[in-house]
Amino acid sequence: MYHIKGRGIRVHVEQLAPGMVQQIQTMCSECRGEGQRINPKDRCKPCNGNKVVREKKILEVHIKKGMKDGQKIVFHGEGDQEPGSEPGDVVIVLDQRKHKVFQRQEDNVIMKMEIRLVEALCGFKKTIETMDGRTLLITSYPGEVIKHGHMKSIQNEGMPLQRDPFEKGLLIINFLVVFPDNDWIPTEKLHLLEALLPSREEVMVTDDMDIVELVELDPREQSRHYRGEAYQDDERQRGGVQCQTS
Missing domain, CATH: 2.60.260.20 (Urease metallochaperone UreE, N-terminal domain)
Incomplete structure (x- = not known):
């Protein structure tokens, strides 16, 4: 048994057993929950009684010079339209493309x-x-x-x-x-370049200084050094410090 309860609600009552019934509420399929049913003879052919039709519309977006990333261009009243409500807006958000140089x-x-x-x-x-x-x-x-x-x-x-x-x-x-590679200028001509450049700083060498040598840095060697230090720190945290007693 069916009957209408409220606006656009259809109630289905079914007897399962003596003294036991089941009631199911569903939206009316004919009025789609609106509470109004249009006679098929009176329905508009383009919308078939739905009161709205789907159509395609081309909006021309004019981007002015100097507009920035994220700036919005709004087309007022160009959104979806429904009976009894104001149409919404179509909002275009600019997404600036990256350039390989600038x-x-x-x-x-x-x-x-x-x-x-x-x-x-x-x-x-x-x-x-x-x-x-x-x-x-x-x-x-x-x-x-x-x-x-x-x-x-x-x-x-x-x-x-x-x-x-x-x-x-x-x-x-x-x-x-x-800068050029290390062998860009012969050693015997370095004095010519030095004569043109500002003078370099002179350092007084004393006997208490440790003379060391600069070498090229090997990234792989540096990575191994860091891993070794991290391993030693981890071992100390897990094992603690052993107390030396006699």
Whole structure:
């Protein structure tokens, strides 16, 4: 036996045994819980009485110059629509893609540039390919020493400003000086280089000093050393310290 209880609820009562019945409540399949049933003859053909239809709509997203990662573009009233309720919004969140050369920092752009030691000391000419397809020529003049990690900037070559797309931030260049190999200059000519560079610090050698030798660091040897120390510390923690008594 079926009967309606409340709005859009169908109750099924079934007798299992004398004096024992089972009652099951389900949503009305005809009105889908809304409490209203539309006669099949009066139903709208496009929605078949569901009051909503599915349709595809293309939204054109215009990204302004200078917009940043995580910035939102909102299309008001373009979300799902239902009878008796206000339509929602469609929110587009920008996800900035990483670049292999340039890194964005607010309105500025940072890049790393490797230069050789001779270029750092004697000057250079370098080209930079911008993201919009242009080529920039930068120059470091002789006598202008570029240190490792030194930063220089180029005005108006960064990201466009959102408030004024014709203005741009800075292009910041982080210079990385690449030193030559150990055998880059003959020993007999080192005095020529030393005569051009600032004088080095002289150290007074005394008899109480221990003279040691610098060798190349082997990462594998360093790793074995750390593992050995860790093993000894673990043994001391587990075994404790033995007291020496006579």
